[in-house]
Amino acid sequence: MSSDYIAPNIDISDVNLVEIIKQTDRAFLCRARWQDKDCVLKVARGFCERGSVPDFYGVVENIDPEVKGWQPDLKEFYDRTFPQGLDPKARPNGVLMEYIPGVNVFELSNYTEQRAHKIQQLLTEIHEAGIVHLDPYPRNMLVQSDSDRVLWIDFELAQIFDPENPKHPRFFDDESLFMSAFMEALVICQS
Numbered sequence: 663m664s665s666d667y668i669a670p671n672i673d674i675s676d677v678n679l680v681e682i683i684k685q686t687d688r689a690f691l692c693r694a695r696w697q698d699k700d701c702v703l704k705v706a707r708g709f710c711e712r713g714s715v716p717d718f719y720g721v722v723e724n725i726d727p728e729v730k731g732w733q734p735d736l737k738e739f740y741d742r743t744f745p746q747g748l749d750p751k752a753r754p755n756g757v758l759m760e761y762i763p764g765v766n767v768f769e770l771s772n773y774t775e776q777r778a779h780k781i782q783q784l785l786t787e788i789h790e791a792g793i794v795h796l797d798p799y800p801r802n803m804l805v806q807s808d809s810d811r812v813l814w815i816d817f818e819l820a821q822i823f824d825p826e827n828p829k830h831p832r833f834f835d836d837e838s839l840f841m842s843a844f845m846e847a848l849v850i851c852q853s
């Protein structure tokens with residue numbers, strides 16, 4: 663994606679809910695259909711426009727909690743996450759992205775050396791692109807069970823490298839160190 667890429671702005675009424683993947687008071691994730699595509703819509707507290715590794719279709723802005731076709735789930739999520747008394751005008755955004763079938767979080771049961779290497783390499787590439795993930799835990803590393811595809815997801819906290827931010831070089835280094843330690847631990851647990 664080039665830096666002058668402008669994400670399409672998608673209308674929630676053009677997206678159809680298929681099934682809920684998970685709901686917490688922080689995030690609402692569901693499978694959805696949009697223009698004949700199998701998608702994931704993630705609506706989260708404080709979502710901004712961010713890079714994403716699953717194919718990125720666009721942002722869904724100012725979602726009306728009472729929109730037809732999304733009830734009662736979306737309204738319940740809003741009521742839990744954005745109490746009306748606190749912010750009656752809350753209209754968070756969502757990100758619509760590719761649905762990847764057959765994914766699991768990366769763990770010992772699906773560990774292979776090749777997957778571990780690719781996941782680490784992908785993080786290096788994300789860093790080289792000037793992005794620090796800031797939530798680099800196994801729950802955000804996915805592997806597809808019947809392919810060699812591995813992914814990083816959940817860029818909600820990610821930041822673009824800012825040369826003016828004195829904390830940034832450290833963030834990148836810490837994340838790389840954490841990743842190396844995690845990979846070493848996996849190798850030890852394997853043997």
Ligand SMILES: Nc1ncnc2c1ncn2[C@@H]1O[C@H](COP(=O)(O)OP(=O)(O)OP(=O)(O)O)[C@@H](O)[C@H]1O
Pocket residue numbers: 683684688689691702704716759760761762763765766767801802815816
């Ligand atoms: N594009 C996708 N395709 C298929 N499944 C996905 C996709 N994105 C997310 N998921 C599923 O939803 C789960 C949670 O996604 P995500 O990490 O974005 O949400 P979260 O609210 O941050 O959850 P967590 O607290 O577990 O990290 C993933 O572990 C995965 O099972």
Ligand SMILES: [Mg+2]
Pocket residue numbers: 801802815816
């Ligand atoms: Mg996550």
